[in-house]
Amino acid sequence: MRRLVVSFLASVATLVAAAVVPVDPALAPISDDPRLPRVLLIGDSVSIGYTLAVRRELAGAANVHRPPANGGSTKIGLRDLDRWLGDQRWDVIHFNFGLHDLGYRWPDDSNLNAQGVYATADNGGHQNVPPADYERNLRELVGRLKRTGAKLIFATTTPVSADLHSYVKAAELPYNAAARRVMQAEQIAINDLWAFTTPQIDQLQIPGNPHFTAKGSVALAREVARSVRAVLPAPPRAPVSDATWLQANGVLIFHDAFEREETGNGAKAIGNGWNSATADRVPQLKMADLDAGILKISSATKEAGHAAHIHHEAGFTDGGAVVRFRFPGLNKGESLQLGFVDRDTPGIHAGHLCYGILAPTSVTLIDHKTGVMNLEIRQRRQTYLDRKEKLPADLEALLKAKQVSVPWKPDTEWHELVLLTEGDELRLSLDGKVVARHRSAGFAHPLKRWFSFLVPSTVWIDDVKIWKVK
Numbered sequence: 383m384r385r386l387v388v389s390f391l392a393s394v395a396t397l398v399a400a401a402v403v404p405v406d407p408a409l410a411p412i413s414d415d416p417r418l419p420r421v422l423l424i425g426d427s428v429s430i431g432y433t434l435a436v437r438r439e440l441a442g443a444a445n446v447h448r449p450p451a452n453g454g455s456t457k458i459g460l461r462d463l464d465r466w467l468g469d470q471r472w473d474v475i476h477f478n479f480g481l482h483d484l485g486y487r488w489p490d491d492s493n494l495n496a497q498g499v500y501a502t503a504d505n506g507g508h509q510n511v512p513p514a515d516y517e518r519n520l521r522e523l524v525g526r527l528k529r530t531g532a533k534l535i536f537a538t539t540t541p542v543s544a545d546l547h548s549y550v551k552a553a554e555l556p557y558n559a560a561a562r563r564v565m566q567a568e569q570i571a572i573n574d575l576w577a578f579t580t581p582q583i584d585q586l587q588i589p590g591n592p593h594f595t596a597k598g599s600v601a602l603a604r605e606v607a608r609s610v611r612a613v614l615p616a617p618p619r620a621p622v623s624d625a626t627w628l629q630a631n632g633v634l635i636f637h638d639a640f641e642r643e644e645t646g647n648g649a650k651a652i653g654n655g656w657n658s659a660t661a662d663r664v665p666q667l668k669m670a671d672l673d674a675g676i677l678k679i680s681s682a683t684k685e686a687g688h689a690a691h692i693h694h695e696a697g698f699t700d701g702g703a704v705v706r707f708r709f710p711g712l713n714k715g716e717s718l719q720l721g722f723v724d725r726d727t728p729g730i731h732a733g734h735l736c737y738g739i740l741a742p743t744s745v746t747l748i749d750h751k752t753g754v755m756n757l758e759i760r761q762r763r764q765t766y767l768d769r770k771e772k773l774p775a776d777l778e779a780l781l782k783a784k785q786v787s788v789p790w791k792p793d794t795e796w797h798e799l800v801l802l803t804e805g806d807e808l809r810l811s812l813d814g815k816v817v818a819r820h821r822s823a824g825f826a827h828p829l830k831r832w833f834s835f836l837v838p839s840t841v842w843i844d845d846v847k848i849w850k851v852k
């Protein structure tokens with residue numbers, strides 16, 4: 383029985399405690415969306431009043447936190463700041479002190495004495511933190527806040543529009559003047575909530591009270607959210623396609639939509655600056671046909687002793703080509719090789735720098751310059767091939783490191799292909815998605831002089847664009 387009574391009393395105590403100390407939802411902790419920046423609102427009951435509305439305003443843009451307490455005066459700030467900051471990173475800290483500094487206190491630091499009288503300016507009270515101390519405290523708080531690396535925004539203290547208890551009308555003015563001096567000297571952004579609310583204070587504030595109505599808190603929240611949004615770090619860059627990257631960062635140095643007729647079968651028959659290393663080998667055979675605005679390549683590989691090779695001036699370090707292509711017949715062993723050539727650099731067979739190769743089962747990116755087309759490597763490899771011997775392990779490993787292959791299956795549809803170099807990376811995209819990327823020293827060759835195609839069978843090409851990024 384006795385145990386039951388104790389237990390009953392404990393339950394009552396719990397209920398009473400819960401009833402007496404309701405948890406203000408503005409003070410409740412939140413869980414972060416790890417993709418979003420972290421914002422901390424520091425301030426007194428005015429800021430508690432706008433916290434939830436700021437959180438709503440910045441939903442999807444920031445995690446809006448606040449200490450689970452009234453921020454009080456600058457004295458409380460100096461005492462509790464480290465605890466409020468915790469040990470996590472803050473991107474933005476929006477803070478205010480003032481209302482609890484300017485309030486009046488009795489000599490024992492209470493604002494209400496035993497007789498139920500509030501301390502004021504004319505009954506022997508003193509301001510909790512006089513303006514000069516406030517300025518000094520604020521300077522120290524700013525120094526500590528700056529060490530967080532967060533973007534800082536100071537909100538000016540909203541108006542005390544009437545005498546109430548220990549609050550004296552217009553007492554915020556010297557405090558805001560002091561705060562402006564500190565913030566200007568420390569180059570801290572100011573969200574001037576005083577200037578924002580003053581002209582419309584009757585519509586926003588509870589009459590005769592420094593607190594704001596629900597509507598007033600929402601208006602303040604919009605101002606706070608606006609000031610925070612202005613300094614939020616840019617959202618992580620949405621993944622952009624390589625075609626978009628070229629467009630955004632490069633200059634279009636060549637475009638050919640092939641809306642014309644070719645002139646014969648020679649090397650320059652395609653026109654518009656195109657040339658061929660193989661056309662003149664078989665002038666009697668037409669390998670490149672301009673038809674219906676499309677470059678239709680049909681290689682006489684057997685007769686020419688080489689796949690059709692067609693090239694155009696490019697001339698960039700970083701940049702790339704965008705090409706629409708189609709394998710209309712999808713012949714056996716069909717492939718399309720696109721790449722960059724620099725015949726003027728010695729030590730590389732035929733100037734082959736690097737290629738992207740679309741083959742029947744794979745896409746391959748290969749660095750020829752420091753790989754198989756490097757004359758020394760090529761010669762060394764050839765001796766083993768001539769002797770029909772297995773390549774030594776070191777040469778095998780070197781050549782393997784120069785390329786990457788990913789599985790791929792061709793079809794007969796039109797596709798957009800982007801082949802680009804950025805630093806020592808070569809990337810190949812199909813229809814807006816990177817399908818292969820590889821880093822190798824040869825990709826960084828300073829001058830991709832030509833853009834070239836190598837087509838052993840039948841490929842249609844349209845809309846060739848060459849972009850120079852650098």
Ligand SMILES: [Ca+2]
Pocket residue numbers: 639640641674675676844845
């Ligand atoms: Ca066309």
